[in-house]
Amino acid sequence: MKYSFRNDYSELCHPAILEALNKARNEQNVGYGLDRHSENAKRLIKEKLESNDCDIHFVTGGTQANASVISHILRPYEAVLACHSGHINVHETGAIEATGHKVYTVPGQDGKLSPKDIEAALTYHQDEHMVKIGLVYISQSTEIGTVYTLDELSTLYEYCKQHNLYLYIDGARLSSGLAASDVKFNMLKDLCDVFYIGGTKIGMLSGEGIVIFHDKLKPYFRYHIKNKGAMLAKGFVVGIQFEAAFKDDLYFKMGQHENELASFLSHELKRLGVPLLSESPTNQIFPIFHKEVVDALREMYEFEIWEPVEDKIAIRFVTSWFTTKEVCQELMEDIKTLIQK
Amino acid sequence: MKYSFRNDYSELCHPAILEALNKARNEQNVGYGLDRHSENAKRLIKEKLESNDCDIHFVTGGTQANASVISHILRPYEAVLACHSGHINVHETGAIEATGHKVYTVPGQDGKLSPKDIEAALTYHQDEHMVKIGLVYISQSTEIGTVYTLDELSTLYEYCKQHNLYLYIDGARLSSGLAASDVKFNMLKDLCDVFYIGGTKIGMLSGEGIVIFHDKLKPYFRYHIKNKGAMLAKGFVVGIQFEAAFKDDLYFKMGQHENELASFLSHELKRLGVPLLSESPTNQIFPIFHKEVVDALREMYEFEIWEPVEDKIAIRFVTSWFTTKEVCQELMEDIKTLIQK
Amino acid sequence: MKYSFRNDYSELCHPAILEALNKARNEQNVGYGLDRHSENAKRLIKEKLESNDCDIHFVTGGTQANASVISHILRPYEAVLACHSGHINVHETGAIEATGHKVYTVPGQDGKLSPKDIEAALTYHQDEHMVKIGLVYISQSTEIGTVYTLDELSTLYEYCKQHNLYLYIDGARLSSGLAASDVKFNMLKDLCDVFYIGGTKIGMLSGEGIVIFHDKLKPYFRYHIKNKGAMLAKGFVVGIQFEAAFKDDLYFKMGQHENELASFLSHELKRLGVPLLSESPTNQIFPIFHKEVVDALREMYEFEIWEPVEDKIAIRFVTSWFTTKEVCQELMEDIKTLIQK
Amino acid sequence: MKYSFRNDYSELCHPAILEALNKARNEQNVGYGLDRHSENAKRLIKEKLESNDCDIHFVTGGTQANASVISHILRPYEAVLACHSGHINVHETGAIEATGHKVYTVPGQDGKLSPKDIEAALTYHQDEHMVKIGLVYISQSTEIGTVYTLDELSTLYEYCKQHNLYLYIDGARLSSGLAASDVKFNMLKDLCDVFYIGGTKIGMLSGEGIVIFHDKLKPYFRYHIKNKGAMLAKGFVVGIQFEAAFKDDLYFKMGQHENELASFLSHELKRLGVPLLSESPTNQIFPIFHKEVVDALREMYEFEIWEPVEDKIAIRFVTSWFTTKEVCQELMEDIKTLIQK
Known part of the structure; x- marks a missing residue:
């Protein structure tokens, strides 16, 4: 072959990241993501986001990130809205439903949702006999390689805010999505309530960085990721990788x-x-x-x-x-x- | 300090494990634990277990391993029995209950359960108004550093089998437990239905190897760990580490x-x-x-x-x-x- | 008006049922459905089913019946297949997902599923990254008033058995469905694994009778309905009603x-x-x-x-x-x- | 016998309640508890509570009431505190855990909790590796027939409020509890955040009335009880009974x-x-x-x-x-x- x-x-990790891990071979660090590498990585990310007003948490995988964030945001009777092609709908073996929540889907266009799609979903769900849509889930880039433009994403988030819906961006392939669209990293603070910075699919051994902007969603998130099995004992292993990834862009x-x-x-x-x-x-x-x-x-x-x-x-x-x-x-x-x- | x-x-990983990772820096491997390193690691583990009749799955952390195994074994109305001091009872922020199951606890002695403890629990739970005890959870070594002797563990497993209870051993610190007791690795196949080989607490970046002996528990476990967010995209990262850990003992x-x-x-x-x-x-x-x-x-x-x-x-x-x-x-x-x- | x-x-209950309740006004009965009225009701139902080889359990409402049955049948990573119009998909506020399971839907025809629909669903779900379809849910009569013919239902059940899928019939409006189709009550034992006899929508104060034919699904179902909050202390209140409903047809x-x-x-x-x-x-x-x-x-x-x-x-x-x-x-x-x- | x-x-229901049901035999009522009997029952209850500032919801059974209320109040990583003897701990077959939450128990005294018990629980649960106690569950009268005095209950609620804990009273046997203590019905608004008025154990066919005082807990509770299978299609059947029970004391x-x-x-x-x-x-x-x-x-x-x-x-x-x-x-x-x- x-x-x-x-x-x-399919590959281990980027040489610069492997080098950073090698460099830390003789260190001792405190556990559970409270170490200085994780702290430093968060500082670097916040600099790039041009925002200090966010909480950052590292977990190991995308399904964990999605299940943790979504079940943190929703009340038991609430559902998350996604495209048919959304990763949480198709390729997570029911991990979101396992936390008790319906994934309600609409077809979307080119793997993307528009305010019209959300409006249709809201109109359809009218009373307490149906789930309440509480959250909109999108991916940047999407599962089929497309991207939201800045205009599309702004309009979508505006619509969500007007309708009391949280907006969450799955950034499994965020790096590629950023490079392909006019949505830049430092704009994300104004474009969603939560997103995650995918690491596994862009040169890390594993690791995703969940960024929470919305104040209501910040408290007790560490409890929540532990409850969902997503808190790493050796959190610094992910911290070191993000530190390296956010150095020198x-x-x-x-x-x-x-x-x-x-x-x-x-x-x-x-x-x-x-x-x-x-x-x-x-x-x-x-x-x-x-x-x-x-x-x-x-x-x-x-x-x-x-x-x-x-x-x-x-x-x-x-x-x-x-x-x-x-x-x-x-x-x-x-x-x-x-x-x- | x-x-x-x-x-x-507190430390990254053992030099031999880091070396193995470095060596794989230019490889491409298939995802989700289906790679040759994971296969080889499983082969090495089976050799040491002196058993081919078991299934092995690698996940990232202990809480994930516990939640995946326990919710795989139990029916919705069933509970897991543990010591008061059991990790799943105390230090997993309700991760087992989050999968829908009660953790029923008894005091135990020195962090350990005896048939008498289980008998008391079974006697107490008599009808459909109470949970049904379906599984016994123990740790080797225990959360307070003690170990089950071969005699204790044999007696316990015998009792479990007689009472249609599964026995699961949390091996977060199995390496230390094995070195301190007369329970040897190749005996485990006759001493429990499932256990996990702790990696995170003994020199790996992260990684636990779940070993399933009981035939009834084998089917569809890969579906289950994906459902619980415990399936790694880069499964080979854990596979490489276990391969190194089980070479040369x-x-x-x-x-x-x-x-x-x-x-x-x-x-x-x-x-x-x-x-x-x-x-x-x-x-x-x-x-x-x-x-x-x-x-x-x-x-x-x-x-x-x-x-x-x-x-x-x-x-x-x-x-x-x-x-x-x-x-x-x-x-x-x-x-x-x-x-x- | x-x-x-x-x-x-919209109405209390049929006069004959109210009369039966009035008649029992000075009785004492044991709780939790173990009373003689419930026993007698089950005997009458079994006579009409021409089957002794089934277990019957009374619960209060349709959503409870559906959630209890579906979560009893499925493993955590399994999903139930239904029509878009299926009651569990649309009008139960995520009650099935609240037990941890995805409701996977297909459009169907006239509110009904055919083997072709199931085949499409099975073809789509291929590996452990997607849920496993474990159960097919249909309604007789359907949510839009149509009925399965004997031929349609036989073919469907045959297909399910060949593909290791359970078939469950929601009988919220079973009485009307039976009267409108060539599927008769005594044929149901050969046409599904579980169904429920709707009472609330046909002249009872409330009450649904779950009938389990498949031997694998019988054990511990009482534990399960208690776990799902569906076991009535005064089970005899439902028993008395079913007794009256199944007397004189x-x-x-x-x-x-x-x-x-x-x-x-x-x-x-x-x-x-x-x-x-x-x-x-x-x-x-x-x-x-x-x-x-x-x-x-x-x-x-x-x-x-x-x-x-x-x-x-x-x-x-x-x-x-x-x-x-x-x-x-x-x-x-x-x-x-x-x-x- | x-x-x-x-x-x-063990008995059907009180003659006055049966009479009220008989009287409604020719009525048509809207479903899901939105009928005039339920409205009137709520009005009567509020009069007795001397409070208009509460929401009332009728459900069928105690386990449903407990599971609905507790999972409505708690976040996923939170636990409910109860006595060892608490009904939710012992006799609900894991129904609370089935909603994802740990029931953390302390011995208590005479089936009752004191601030000292809660303090011990709070002290024990210190960080994100353990569940967060979010709610205190007590019963009046208790599972062993004792009652909280007004002084005890005031002190307990005061303590809860000071420590940001909700207090919920299981009133399965509230009528007997009220008659045996100096805690009167119209005082409850100042003594807890939520309680339920037990009907099944005091002369109704079935039915419990959940009373929510705390403003934060009021929104969307109808969605929640539907999600937990606790919303009755014929809600008026319970409404009629509560109407009769709260007429003439x-x-x-x-x-x-x-x-x-x-x-x-x-x-x-x-x-x-x-x-x-x-x-x-x-x-x-x-x-x-x-x-x-x-x-x-x-x-x-x-x-x-x-x-x-x-x-x-x-x-x-x-x-x-x-x-x-x-x-x-x-x-x-x-x-x-x-x-x-």
């Missing part, structure tokens, strides 16, 4: 890098006349090939089979901080050879 | 090391006439000092204040794989000086 | 009565040229009127506004055991007058 | 009646030299007999075996609204004969 484009969490550069390579692939594929399932500006792209080409590619590369498109097949290539221009060029050469047979 | 004896999870040697140093401290303290709260053969010891001594020690070392004992104070020293003979000797010198003032 | 066609639970006659009146209304409405939203053979019918007619009708009768249909409005009339031919005739006279204006 | 002293929910008279008979029994038993397990001023008394007497009594009467007391046995007699002086006298005659053998 030449290379895996299966996802962006590494976190942002990794997203740029993976988008550039994905953009190179998109561009080259289009040049070869290969159709794409969607116009994705981020690190996931979805070319459509004949079955024979897919089969031949699978002998050389790993990737996800996405879905059948008429008599062809859409597949997914994901680029990561680890992916190189060389391997992308080699992939394109191989594709060119295959489709010209 | 000279040194922290606060706990056994490192996992077992670390427990021996920390027990030896704890035993050195116990012995020296007794020689100085310092009373101990309990007779612990493992890596936690509980000396009792005058407040003045405790205050002076706190200027030099970190440790937990355990509980008042009449006009004195019991504190806790924990040794780890990282602790050296030198630092223990220095501690003893400092104590000697303080108590002779 | 002349009369309420709003629903079938009252339960079945009430459904026939309400269907006959609904059918009379449908027929007369059609004669007047009033369109119906659906072809419902049961006690719910959905005529479509101009807004002015609806407004005028609301001055005289109570009913639910169902949904807009182009420039008109569909409303719902529900007949009950309490409804008389006379009141239906009067309603039709009033409608005739209104639409001929 | 001459008579059952087993409990106070019937609710209070029934408690007085049962206390008087229990007091008669206590007094007579003492005169005969029969020891009592506790000094209960309410409708539960616990005489201690030789096994032979108990066996002989069981041939004539039903009652609960409570617990062994040395070589004798404590049993429980419960009087109800249904119990007559005559049957009590007959019981005493039979006891006299038996113990004088």
Whole structure:
């Protein structure tokens, strides 16, 4: 196998992050995220957010982050609104429902929600015989690689605030999302109530940083993550990684890098006349090939089979901080050879 | 501060484990624990268990392991039986109850349960107006540093099987427990239905290995850990660590090391006439000092204040794989000086 | 207000049931459903089912019945499959999710599921990153007044058994459903794993009788309903009502009565040229009127506004055991007058 | 069998309540507790409470009331504090834990909690590794027949308010408790945040009235009881009963009646030299007999075996609204004969 484009969490971690871990090999740190690395990481993140008025908590994985945040925000009879394609709806094996809450979904457009979608959901849920929508869940970038523009996100958050709904952004692929849209990191404080900074999918061993802006949601969140099994004894292991990621803008550069390579692939594929399932500006792209080409590619590369498109097949290539221009060029050469047979 | 004896999870990880991680820096691995490192780690563990007839799953933390296992075993109306001092009862912020189950506790003796304790619990719970005890939870070593002997554990498991109760061993400090008792790793297959191999508290960045012996508990456990937010995207990060820990018996040697140093401290303290709260053969010891001594020690070392004992104070020293003979000797010198003032 | 066609639970209870309650006024009975009335009611039901091989449990309401049964059947990572229109999906304020389980829905046809719908759901849920469909939930009659035919239900159950899925029938309006279809009460033992006999919506003060056929689901169900708050101290109050309802076929006659009146209304409405939203053979019918007619009708009768249909409005009339031919005739006279204006 | 002293929910309902139900036999009422009977019942209750500033909700049973109230009040990481003997701890099959919350218990004295007990619990729970005590649960009268005095209850509530704890009173046997203590119904508004008026154990078919005083707990409680399966379609059935119970002080008279008979029994038993397990001023008394007497009594009467007391046995007699002086006298005659053998 030449290379895996299966996802962006196939590799250990970025060299700078590994170096930071190695450097701490002889330290002793207090547990549960109260160490100086975690403190320093939070300070660096707040600087980039240009906000001191937020609470930051590190946990290990995205499902943990989502389950902890959502069940922290909602009352028992409240539901979270998401797109059909939302990660919490599709790919968390009922982890949100396991905390007692319905995930109410609407189709959305291109993996995104608009005020109109929310309005439809609110209109539908009228009385105490139905759940109360308490929270809107979106992802940036989305599960299918698209991004909210600043205008879209502002409008959405404005609508949420007017309707007493919290807005939560799943940032599993935030770095790529930031690099691909006009929504910048320091704007997030005005665009949502809570979000998380994905680490696992952008060059960390594991680790997500939950950022809480809304004052009502801040108290007792440490109790809540412990209650949900999301509090790490060795919190400093995640703290050290975030410290390294937010030094010298590494976190942002990794997203740029993976988008550039994905953009190179998109561009080259289009040049070869290969159709794409969607116009994705981020690190996931979805070319459509004949079955024979897919089969031949699978002998050389790993990737996800996405879905059948008429008599062809859409597949997914994901680029990561680890992916190189060389391997992308080699992939394109191989594709060119295959489709010209 | 000279040194922290606060706990056994203050340091990053054992050099051999860090080395294994470094070595994998340029690899690509499939996600979710299906990689070859995880497979190899499982193979090594099964060899040491002398059992092929078990399923092994890696998760990140002890609370996750406990919540996943316990809610996997129990039906909604069933409870888990534990000692008052059991970690799930005291120090998990209601994480077990958050999965819907009562933790029913009895006092136990020295942090341990006996068949008599279980019998009392079963006698008390007689009909459908009370929970049904479905599972017995114990820890080896226990939360207060004691261990079950082979005889005690055999008797307990026999009793559980006769009464249709599952037995689950929390092995957060299993390495130390194994080194201190006649219960050996390869005997565990005959002594419980499920246990977990603690990694976080014995030289790993994080990671616990759940071992399921009972056939009824094997199916769909991967679904269950995903549902509980305990499935890691980069499962190989834990797999690599367990692979390193179970090569050359490192996992077992670390427990021996920390027990030896704890035993050195116990012995020296007794020689100085310092009373101990309990007779612990493992890596936690509980000396009792005058407040003045405790205050002076706190200027030099970190440790937990355990509980008042009449006009004195019991504190806790924990040794780890990282602790050296030198630092223990220095501690003893400092104590000697303080108590002779 | 002349009369309420709003629903079938606006009246106390059928005279024969009230009489049975009055008769028991000076009795003493043991609690929790272990009394002789409950026993006798179960015996009568089993006779009608022509099955001794089932367990019967009485609870107070439909949401309780659904939550108790569904959470009894499913493992934590499992979901229940239902129609979009399923009561558990729409009108139980997240009560199923509150027990930890996802309600996965498909559109269905006419409020009903077919094997094709289930197949689509099974195909979609492929691995441990998604919930496992463990149970299929249907209603007879459905939430929109339709019924499964014997052929449809047999095929559905056969499909479920082949795919290791439990089938559960919500019988909130079972009496009406039985009277309208070729699925008879004594056939149910071969058509599902569990169902409940709705009482609240057919002439009882309150009370639903859960019937469990599948042996695996029988043990410890009393524990489970107590755990879900569904066990009544005065279980005999429900037992007495079911005893009366299953003497002299009252339960079945009430459904026939309400269907006959609904059918009379449908027929007369059609004669007047009033369109119906659906072809419902049961006690719910959905005529479509101009807004002015609806407004005028609301001055005289109570009913639910169902949904807009182009420039008109569909409303719902529900007949009950309490409804008389006379009141239906009067309603039709009033409608005739209104639409001929 | 001459008579059952087993409990106070062995009989249908008080004649006045049955009459009220009979009277409503030809009515139509709106569902879900929004009918005029429920409204009128609430008005009558508020009059007796001398408070308009409370919300009242009717549900069917005590476990439902407890689970709904407690899970409404607590955040996921919070626990409810109760006595070991508390009904929610012992006799609800884990229904509170099923909503995700730990029931943390302390021994208490005579089935009651004091500020000292709460203080001990608060001191014990110090940080985010342990649950946060958010609510104190007590019963009036208690599970063992004792009552809080006005002084005790005032002190307790004062303590709760000072420590940001909610206080909830389980009033399953409130009528008897009110008749036996100096805590009067109209004082409750100043003595707790929420309580429920038990109906099932005092002459109703079933039904409990939850009264919420604390403003923060009022919003969305109807959503919450629906979510917990506790909202009745035919809410008016409970409304009618409470309406009857709160007309002419019937609710209070029934408690007085049962206390008087229990007091008669206590007094007579003492005169005969029969020891009592506790000094209960309410409708539960616990005489201690030789096994032979108990066996002989069981041939004539039903009652609960409570617990062994040395070589004798404590049993429980419960009087109800249904119990007559005559049957009590007959019981005493039979006891006299038996113990004088």
